[in-house]
Structures are given as C-alpha cells and as structure tokens.
Amino acid sequence: MKKLSAMILALLTVFATLTGCASGSSSDKKDNAIVIGVDDKFAPMGFRDKDNNLVGFDIDLAKAAVEKMGKEAKFQPIDWQTKESELSSGRIDLIWNGYTITDKRKEMVLFTKPYLANAQVIATKAGSDIKTIDDLKGKVVGLQTLSSASDALNANPIKDSIKSISEYADNVLALSDLKSGRVDAVIIDEVVLDYYMSQQEGTYKMLDETLAPEEYGVGVKKGNEKLLKELQKALDEMNQDGTAAQISEKWFGEKKVLK
Structure with a gap:
C-alpha cells in the first residue's frame, strides 16, 4: 500500500512538473508576441492578396521591425473606427497601417517618429x-x-x-x-x-x-514607453541598414521612407 501511494505521489509530481513547463512555454510564447491592429483593406499598406494572404508595405515593415526586436508579429484585422479603443483595451499592442499622426490622436496614443509622408x-x-x-x-x-x-x-x-x-x-x-x-x-x-x-x-x-x-506613424498604448522605445530603435536600425528602403522600393518603386 505504501509503495502504491509512493508511486501515485511520484506520478503526480511528474505531471505537475510537466504541466508547469507547458504553462511556462505558453506564457513565453504569449509574451513574445506583438499583436498589430490593421485595416486589411488599405492597399498598398496592408491588404489581402488574391490568395487571401495579408500583404503590404506596412505588413513587411512591421514584420522586419518586430523580428529585430526578437519578437513575433501577429496581425489582427480591426474595425478602423475603433482602433484607439482596441489599443487602450490591450486587445492589440500597436496600430500600424497608414496611421496618420494628428494632434487629436496624440492625446490618445504614443507615436513613433514619422516613417512615411x-x-x-x-x-x-x-x-x-x-x-x-x-x-x-x-x-x-x-x-x-x-x-x-x-x-x-x-x-x-x-x-x-x-x-x-x-x-x-x-x-x-x-x-x-x-x-x-x-x-x-x-x-x-x-x-x-x-x-x-x-x-x-x-x-x-x-x-x-x-x-x-x-505623415504616418505607429501607435503605441499610452504608458507603454518601453515598447515605444524598443520599436523606435528597431525602425532606426532599419533606416540605417537599408531594410526600410528595400521594402519601400518593393511596394512603391522608390525610396519613400522618412529618416
């Protein structure tokens, strides 16, 4: 009986350990993802191609920037009318899809430096x-x-x-x-x-x-200066190493990005 109890206890300990590892892995994945709110009918910034894939200048730019940050980009199509609400609620981490910088919007979100005129x-x-x-x-x-x-x-x-x-x-x-x-x-x-x-x-x-x-900028939730700083660093590096210019050439046939 004691042996059986010991075996059950051992099995429960192993199960708890595995469950804990699995939970930690899931949390890590969640923490590593940056959810980007987009209007998926805004060509050529972000839109669906003939195969329903999400493509565009902002999509490529965001993927490259998030990769430089060591994170995973996840795109979330949103109702453009509720974009600031989606951001403030935490359902998305960034507004990134031809998002014009205005004084009114500056009251609601943090902005990166302008990246496109x-x-x-x-x-x-x-x-x-x-x-x-x-x-x-x-x-x-x-x-x-x-x-x-x-x-x-x-x-x-x-x-x-x-x-x-x-x-x-x-x-x-x-x-x-x-x-x-x-x-x-x-x-x-x-x-x-x-x-x-x-x-x-x-x-x-x-x-x-x-x-x-x-001018277009990327919107970040008020109070999240850490994310804004990390993102701006990635964008600055992309301007310096030519990544942003290459993406611009692909979609516009010319270098349009701002420095």
Whole structure:
C-alpha cells in the first residue's frame, strides 16, 4: 500500500512538473508576441492578396521591425473606427497601417517618429469635369469614416459648399461607389489612390491640389514607453541598414521612407 501511494505521489509530481513547463512555454510564447491592429483593406499598406494572404508595405515593415526586436508579429484585422479603443483595451499592442499622426490622436496614443509622408487627395472618375477643390461645390463626396480624410475635409472651407458626405467603412467601398457614380469624388490617402490608379488604369484621376500633407506613424498604448522605445530603435536600425528602403522600393518603386 505504501509503495502504491509512493508511486501515485511520484506520478503526480511528474505531471505537475510537466504541466508547469507547458504553462511556462505558453506564457513565453504569449509574451513574445506583438499583436498589430490593421485595416486589411488599405492597399498598398496592408491588404489581402488574391490568395487571401495579408500583404503590404506596412505588413513587411512591421514584420522586419518586430523580428529585430526578437519578437513575433501577429496581425489582427480591426474595425478602423475603433482602433484607439482596441489599443487602450490591450486587445492589440500597436496600430500600424497608414496611421496618420494628428494632434487629436496624440492625446490618445504614443507615436513613433514619422516613417512615411502622405497627403489627403481628391479622387474622381477619369472623365470627370471636377478639376479643382472649388469644383466640389454641390457635389457628393465620399471618405472613410473616422479617418484623416474626414479631418482634412472638415478643416477646408469647401466642406460647407458640398452637397453631402457619404462615409464608408473602408476605401475600397468608397472607390467602388465613385466608379459606379454614386459619389462624385472621394477624399483618400495619396499612397492608396496611387496604388489603385496603377491597378485600374483609366478609371480614376487625382486632382493636382491636395487637402492636407500628413505623415504616418505607429501607435503605441499610452504608458507603454518601453515598447515605444524598443520599436523606435528597431525602425532606426532599419533606416540605417537599408531594410526600410528595400521594402519601400518593393511596394512603391522608390525610396519613400522618412529618416
């Protein structure tokens, strides 16, 4: 009986040890992962290819940076309207997908240094008679909800003269309605419009005037200066060793990254 009890006790000790090791391994994996919130319909920054793989400039840049940090990148598609809530709740660690740096957003998140220049531009159908910002008077304008496009339009006097604003969950839907004629123009990121104009030649045109120059940064949760510092160090190293430039060449055909 004593031998049986001793054997059972030994088995329980081994089981507890193995369970503890397994739990520790799982925790280590969790601690090693950085969850990145993205809009997976924001080409060429982050989007789905024909095989439904998540690809894009920001995806490649994030993977390379997180690898330099000795971590594992995990991408989480999110509703762009709730991006700051997703970050503050801890469901994601970073907002990284054409995330424009603004004073309002600085109140909610920490930002890395700018890594890419952009501008809010006006897209119309290729044959449209809209040629200037003033030509938007009396027109229906589309844009992504709670985006920097909305901020740019709100800051321009033309807003008071347009007929109406149609808001969309993503730029793909906005451009689709532009193509079908349900809106007359779309306020959109220049890098995004450049991509779609290259993919659908003769469909859209970009006005020469821009609404607002801007810069992209990566959003980090307020209070997490440690993660911000580690990430910025990785980004700086990528600028110095040419990694960022190579990724830019791949997606834009030129070096667009900022130093």
